[in-house]
Amino acid sequence: MFSKDEVIETFEMTHLSGLNIRTVTLGINLLDCIDKDFDIMKNKIHNKMTKKACNLIKEVNDIESRFGIPIVNKRVAVTPISFLLESVVSDLSDKDSIARSIELAKTLNEIAFEIGVDYVGGFSAMVQKGFTKGSKTLIESIPKALSNTERVCSCVNIAATKSGINVDAALKMGEIIKKTAAMTKKRNGMGCTKLSVYANVPPDTPFMPAAHHGIGESEYTINVGISGPGVIRTVVEKNADLDFRSLAEKIKRTSFKITRVGELIGREVANRLNVNFGIVDLSLAPTPTKGESIADIIQMMGIDYCGAPGSTAALALLTDAVKKGGSMATSFVGGMSGAFIPVSEDSGMLKALQVGALSLEKLEAMTAVCSVGLDMIAIPGDTPVETISAIILDAMAIGIMNNKPMGVRLIPVPNKEAGEKVEFGGLLGYSVIMPVSKFGSEKFVKRGGQFPSPISSLTG
Amino acid sequence: MGKERLIIITLGLDRVGIVSGISSTLANHNANIIELTSSEIGGSFVMIMLVDISTSDTSINELQRILVNKGKKIGVQVTVQHEDVFRSMHRI
Numbered sequence: 001m002f003s004k005d006e007v008i009e010t011f012e013m014t015h016l017s018g019l020n021i022r023t024v025t026l027g028i029n030l031l032d033c034i035d036k037d038f039d040i041m042k043n044k045i046h047n048k049m050t051k052k053a054c055n056l057i058k059e060v061n062d063i064e065s066r067f068g069i070p071i072v073n074k075r076v077a078v079t080p081i082s083f084l085l086e087s088v089v090s091d092l093s094d095k096d097s098i099a100r101s102i103e104l105a106k107t108l109n110e111i112a113f114e115i116g117v118d119y120v121g122g123f124s125a126m127v128q129k130g131f132t133k134g135s136k137t138l139i140e141s142i143p144k145a146l147s148n149t150e151r152v153c154s155c156v157n158i159a160a161t162k163s164g165i166n167v168d169a170a171l172k173m174g175e176i177i178k179k180t181a182a183m184t185k186k187r188n189g190m191g192c193t194k195l196s197v198y199a200n201v202p203p204d205t206p207f208m209p210a211a212h213h214g215i216g217e218s219e220y221t222i223n224v225g226i227s228g229p230g231v232i233r234t235v236v237e238k239n240a241d242l243d244f245r246s247l248a249e250k251i252k253r254t255s256f257k258i259t260r261v262g263e264l265i266g267r268e269v270a271n272r273l274n275v276n277f278g279i280v281d282l283s284l285a286p287t288p289t290k291g292e293s294i295a296d297i298i299q300m301m302g303i304d305y306c307g308a309p310g311s312t313a314a315l316a317l318l319t320d321a322v323k324k325g326g327s328m329a330t331s332f333v334g335g336m337s338g339a340f341i342p343v344s345e346d347s348g349m350l351k352a353l354q355v356g357a358l359s360l361e362k363l364e365a366m367t368a369v370c371s372v373g374l375d376m377i378a379i380p381g382d383t384p385v386e387t388i389s390a391i392i393l394d395a396m397a398i399g400i401m402n403n404k405p406m407g408v409r410l411i412p413v414p415n416k417e418a419g420e421k422v423e424f425g426g427l428l429g430y431s432v433i434m435p436v437s438k439f440g441s442e443k444f445v446k447r448g449g450q451f452p453s454p455i456s457s458l459t460g
Numbered sequence: 461m462g463k464e465r466l467i468i469i470t471l472g473l474d475r476v477g478i479v480s481g482i483s484s485t486l487a488n489h490n491a492n493i494i495e496l497t498s499s500e501i502g503g504s505f506v507m508i509m510l511v512d513i514s515t516s517d518t519s520i521n522e523l524q525r526i527l528v529n530k531g532k533k534i535g536v537q538v539t540v541q542h543e544d545v546f547r548s549m550h551r552i
């Protein structure tokens with residue numbers, strides 16, 4: 001039997017501090033669906049995805065109840081769709097190619113509704129070193145694809161430590177982000193919430209919009225994203241007087257316990273669906289719900305508002321301790337693994353932004369020590385394409401120089417200016433438009449070409 | 461059938477009939493109480509049970525629903541979690 005303290009601790013974590021599994025994501029390889037005949041390919045995709053994922057929701061709900069641990073999202077990630085497009089667009093005009101890409105997005109959307117998952121990830125392309133016909137087509141189709149679907153997520157990887165940065169792609173993605181916002185302007189640029197630009201995107205992350213079933217993965221995989229900012233917050237709150245060494249130790253121990261639950265649930269889902277268990281993504285993911293804020297944890301450490309001096313150090317301590325504790329608790333760590341600092345999904349971040357403590361520049365500094373990058377940041381709708389591209393380039397540079405995943409999810413909200421409030425709803429929350437530097441970088445980003453990959457043996 | 465053990469936590473203001481209410485419900489479903497401890501935390505009555513349901517015909521989800529409803533009737537909060545969650549967190 002367990003001691004009373006152990007039982008109570010678990011009870012508090014699950015019932016009072018909001019411990020949950022943020023996502024269970026089933027990865028599905030679609031490479032075997034490639035066919036020269038477009039209709040046959042769509043049918044193959046539909047059949048394969050629905051056959052394997054038809055029981056996903058039922059099994060996950062059952063496991064949720066069995067263990068008494070909420071599993072917030074159930075998702076599917078597929079092979080980057082640009083790979084599948086290659087075979088069906090090679091002989092077509094650009095216009096016809098884009099139409100097919102949009103049709104594939106709609107097919108994925110219909111499948112998502114049919115199997116009942118929140119999102120399907122993988123409407124994605126890997127262009128870190130250049131474009132192909134398929135990847136170019138997919139990128140061009142993103143604005144229409146995302147404005148005509150609800151549950152499809154897209155990620156374009158434009159940089160990698162081993163390849164450098166595709167600057168042409170950074171410029172193109174600035175344009176695509178603006179177009180996507182414009183095509184979903186009635187919903188405040190909502191389409192951009194399903195789109196991210198990445199450096200070193202992990203092939204196995206279960207988190208959207210980056211999730212895809214990457215190259216090198218097995219036929220099917222279950223990946224789990226754990227959460228638990230509320231649990232870590234409680235630990236920091238209860239240990240207000242500890243020095244950093246002791247505080248880091250407390251966070252590590254808690255992260256270990258949270259991750260063990262993720263491992264347990266991931267194995268059980270994989271077992272029931274008869275697929276491989278992939279990884280646990282050790283990421284603290286906030287939600288708009290009170291108490292589930294990363295900013296609150298940082299503030300609880302002794303900082304007035306997130307964004308004040310010391311915030312980057314606090315986030316570094318937190319991320320590192322979470323990784324250390326978690327990595328001992330699961331056989332396979334993967335994905336982003338760290339802490340997410342999305343502005344709109346974190347009530348503490350929003351408060352910090354409203355009082356003027358948090359700026360885009362400080363967030364950029366903080367992304368150097370966390371995992372996901374500049375996430376869910378609403379910016380003025382009139383921000384020039386080149387400025388968006390330059391922000392992306394800065395983020396990509398941090399990613400490749402530090403050999404870490406780095407994403408950018410910006411929402412240039414049409415007809416809104418800095419300081420205005422904007423609502424996205426649900427898990428995405430609301431946001432306040434963040435001011436962007438008025439100084440331009442047009443000539444810089446328009447140089448184009450390829451940023452060389454960094455040398456790693458002479459760091460420092 | 462393998463071991464199917466649950467940790468059942470009952471939480472509420474102390475009053476007559478809590479232990480018998482929960483334990484008789486378990487008995488009705490052929491669930492065997494292996495260990496039971498109770499104490500007071502912050503003015504509330506807390507009862508922790510380790511229960512074996514290997515011989516029960518009732519599924520975990522169903523038993524969970526029945527116990528939560530029973531708890532509501534007698535004015536206590538009942539949570540049911542599989543033992544594996546506690547084992548994962550506290551044992552290596």
